[in-house]
Amino acid sequence: MPHAALAHPPRWLTNAQLHPQPCAGVRDWLFNEDSLTRRLTALSADGFSVTPLQEGWQRLRADECVLLGVADGSQGWVREVYLRGHEQPWVFARSVAARSVLEGSGLNLAELGSRSLGELLFSDRAFDRGELQACRYPAAWLPAEVREERLWARRSCFSRGALGVLVAEVFLPAFWQAAGIEA
Numbered sequence: 001m002p003h004a005a006l007a008h009p010p011r012w013l014t015n016a017q018l019h020p021q022p023c024a025g026v027r028d029w030l031f032n033e034d035s036l037t038r039r040l041t042a043l044s045a046d047g048f049s050v051t052p053l054q055e056g057w058q059r060l061r062a063d064e065c066v067l068l069g070v071a072d073g074s075q076g077w078v079r080e081v082y083l084r085g086h087e088q089p090w091v092f093a094r095s096v097a098a099r100s101v102l103e104g105s106g107l108n109l110a111e112l113g114s115r116s117l118g119e120l121l122f123s124d125r126a127f128d129r130g131e132l133q134a135c136r137y138p139a140a141w142l143p144a145e146v147r148e149e150r151l152w153a154r155r156s157c158f159s160r161g162a163l164g165v166l167v168a169e170v171f172l173p174a175f176w177q178a179a180g181i182e183a
């Protein structure tokens with residue numbers, strides 16, 4: 001989804017920077033470092049699936065370029081998916097990596113399809129996960145059918161040498177309902 005130029009780009013904050021703190025249930029899902037795929041698989045009693053929405057080379061957003069350490073306006077591979085529980089979209093996820101380091105890295109995100117990126121990132125012990133950050137996600141960056149203001153999102157960067165894969169996950173209202181948490 002081409003990025004909408006925002007008047008106020010999101011402020012991504014660490015757990016320690018987040019004030020006021022959200023409730024314990026929300027904080028656990030925002031900052032737990034286990035694979036979200038594994039946790040959603042458990043929560044859905046194996047009713048988990050991944051639906052690619054759009055993938056391809058795009059101009060990365062300013063906050064993505066800053067985190068990945070590439071020049072503003074750099075090209076990168078963008079993968080946007082729904083993580084579903086019992087076919088319901090529970091999480092909108094956007095994963096990006098800069099073209100300059102992805103090409104030649106041996107990591108082929110285009111081949112993933114409906115397999116979880118997490119299975120790849122957590123199975124390859126060469127990837128290190130950076131610190132998790134959270135924000136209220138800009139509604140303009142969401143697909144129209146799930147667009148809402150102030151949805152909780154988190155992001156972290158999985159690094160392997162010079163390669164960084166920035167994964168952002170936006171928790172949708174249907175997820176909080178399934179988890180029994182008032183977000």
Ligand SMILES: C=C(O[C@@H]1C=C(C(=O)O)C=C[C@H]1O)C(=O)O
Pocket residue numbers: 034035036037038050079081083093094095115116117118119121167168169
């Ligand atoms: C990083 C993970 O991979 C998940 C899978 C994704 C995908 O397939 O595009 C995107 C976001 C992640 O939640 C994980 O499971 O923790």
